[in-house]
Amino acid sequence: MAVELERLLIESGQAAxxxxxxxxxxxxxxxxxFSAEDRDENIRRVSEVARLIADAGLVALVxxxxxxxxxxQQARHIHEAADLRFVEVFVDTPLEVxxxxxxxxxxxxxxxxxxxxxxxxxxxxxxxxxxEVHLKPNHGTPQQQAEIVLxxxxxx
Numbered sequence: 001m002a003v004e005l006e007r008l009l010i011e012s013g014q015a016a017x018x019x020x021x022x023x024x025x026x027x028x029x030x031x032x033x034f035s036a037e038d039r040d041e042n043i044r045r046v047s048e049v050a051r052l053i054a055d056a057g058l059v060a061l062v063x064x065x066x067x068x069x070x071x072x073q074q075a076r077h078i079h080e081a082a083d084l085r086f087v088e089v090f091v092d093t094p095l096e097v098x099x100x101x102x103x104x105x106x107x108x109x110x111x112x113x114x115x116x117x118x119x120x121x122x123x124x125x126x127x128x129x130x131x132e133v134h135l136k137p138n139h140g141t142p143q144q145q146a147e148i149v150l151x152x153x154x155x156x
């Protein structure tokens with residue numbers, strides 16, 4: 001959905017950049033693990049990079065798993081303190097759907113005990129209190145969901 005949203009934004013004339021969580025974990029955040037503290041630091045760093053990108057006039061798209069409310073609130077604060085818009089998109093996908101879609105087999109590894117502290121398995125996911133966009137699987141294809149988010153982005 002985020003890839004499609006980036007495409008739609010660029011087609012509409014809005015510069016955008018996708019900060020992929022996996023790519024960031026291979027470089028900028030390669031020193032971080034998956035403890036609660038490391039997850040919070042991952043989100044803080046990604047938020048700071050997103051702020052720099054947004055400050056340059058691009059829409060920063062940040063499709064990362066951010067399981068803790070406090071870290072998401074900090075990300076929002078980083079942007080608002082710089083007078084930049086922050087739009088939280090809650091992709092509300094049931095755990096069984098996540099497991100079925102898992103291309104890397106991470107959920108199976110977590111269920112087998114090979115990965116500890118895995119969101120949704122043995123680490124919590126704190127549902128957002130008031131996201132600007134709340135998507136569910138029945139909201140359509142990734143393309144249709146991207147169009148929903150695009151409407152919100154272009155309306156603000």
